[in-house]
Structures are given as C-alpha cells and as structure tokens.
Amino acid sequence: xxxxxxxxxxxxxxxxxxxxxxxxxxxxxxxxxxxxxxxxxxxxxxxxxxxxxxxxxxxxxxxxxxxxxxxxxxxxxxxxxxxxxxxxxxxxxxxxxxxxxxxxxxxxxxxxxxxxxxxx
Amino acid sequence: xxxxxxxxxxxxxxxxxxxxxxxxxxxxxxxxxxxxxxxxxxxxxxxxxxxxxxxxxxxxxxxxxxxxxxxxxxxxxxxxxxxxxxxxxxxxxxxxxxxxxxxxxxxx
Numbered sequence: 001x002x003x004x005x006x007x008x009x010x011x012x013x014x015x016x017x018x019x020x021x022x023x024x025x026x027x028x029x030x031x032x033x034x035x036x037x038x039x040x041x042x043x044x045x046x047x048x049x050x051x052x053x054x055x056x057x058x059x060x061x062x063x064x065x066x067x068x069x070x071x072x073x074x075x076x077x078x079x080x081x082x083x084x085x086x087x088x089x090x091x092x093x094x095x096x097x098x099x100x101x102x103x104x105x106x107x108x109x110x111x112x113x114x115x116x117x118x119x120x
Numbered sequence: 121x122x123x124x125x126x127x128x129x130x131x132x133x134x135x136x137x138x139x140x141x142x143x144x145x146x147x148x149x150x151x152x153x154x155x156x157x158x159x160x161x162x163x164x165x166x167x168x169x170x171x172x173x174x175x176x177x178x179x180x181x182x183x184x185x186x187x188x189x190x191x192x193x194x195x196x197x198x199x200x201x202x203x204x205x206x207x208x209x210x211x212x213x214x215x216x217x218x219x220x221x222x223x224x225x226x227x228x
Binding site for chain 1: 153155157159164165166167169170171176177208210212213215216217218219220221222
C-alpha cells in the first residue's frame, strides 16, 4: 500500500533552518512528484511547492522563493523540504503529498504531517 | 494566481440532510483540474473528488462533485455522522496550485 512517512516534530528558533523528510513506499517513486503543503494553527491549507521525482524539476510558491529548497533522493524514495530563516509565522503542520511527475494531479496520498514550532 | 472562494464558511446541518458546498475560481480552472478534500481535526486531508467529478478510491457514492470553468460543487447526498468535518477545494491546473479557505460542516 502507498505510504508517505514524514520525520518527527521539530522546535526551532527564529532564524534557524528546518529540514523535513518524506519517505515514500508502495509505488514507483520516480513516476510521481511530491508537493509540500503547510497548515498554520487553526488555518487552511497552503501549497508551498512541488518537486518531480522523475526529473528533479521544482516549482515553488512565490512567497517562499529564496527560502525553500525541495530535493529528492531516488535511491531511498525520499523527498526533502528545507526552509531557511524561520520566522514565527512558519509555525505550522507540514505535509508532503503525492503529486504528478510532470503536470499537476490531485493529491491522493498524504504524509501524516510534521508539527513545526518556531519560537524563541 | 487562481483564487478559490468557498461558500458558505460554515454549514450547520443534521445527519441525513443534504450538503451542498460551493467553490468559485477567479479564473477558469484548466481541464477541470479541481479536487475536494475532507479534513478532520488532527488528521491529514483525504482526497474525495478529483478532476471535478471523479470519485477517489474508497469514497462512498454519497459524495459527488460537479462543475467546470469557474464554478464547482461538492454534494453530500445524506450526511453521516462521520461526514462532519472541514472541506477544501484545490485547483492543480495552473501554477501555483491553490486551495480554497475551507467550509466547515457542523452538526446542527
């Protein structure tokens, strides 16, 4: 069965960097992409960006350009999201979700979420 | 960027009633690439509907999606107790992908 398993809870100080991993299993990793979505406390869903596990192409939300980097390791079927220069408003649950390899598709599988708290 | 506006913000209904949720896009959604998700507290979203009207695997047939262009609807024909949750629409036809702000379906 398809699974996306994310790394655990993080507590960070403002200005620090965050790294979240998302390990995929149960499907051919390089036939899809991964999108990252975050949800601030009590708020809605915000799309952060996408990476193709097929060719490594990326597409980031404009508001995060310059602070976010998404990568994949096809040897371990793992996607990574790095967010730098953290601020208090980056406090959120971060999700990875299976997306298309080239074009967009509905997110049919999601990780369990990673709670990130940014506080001094 | 395509802005998705969901209405109403909150829908108060009783089990057994019909729920109709709306998602309106600021521009036409390419190829009807619109999805609906259900989210319960403390859980990841769950895909219900893809490509505006396709039902995802394992989703009961009381859930249906319709629409095209800029106007989309999610209908729950008869609410079950487990259907009370927040519902989001999502367009993936034009970058950046975007989500609506959500509609909460609560027990009346």
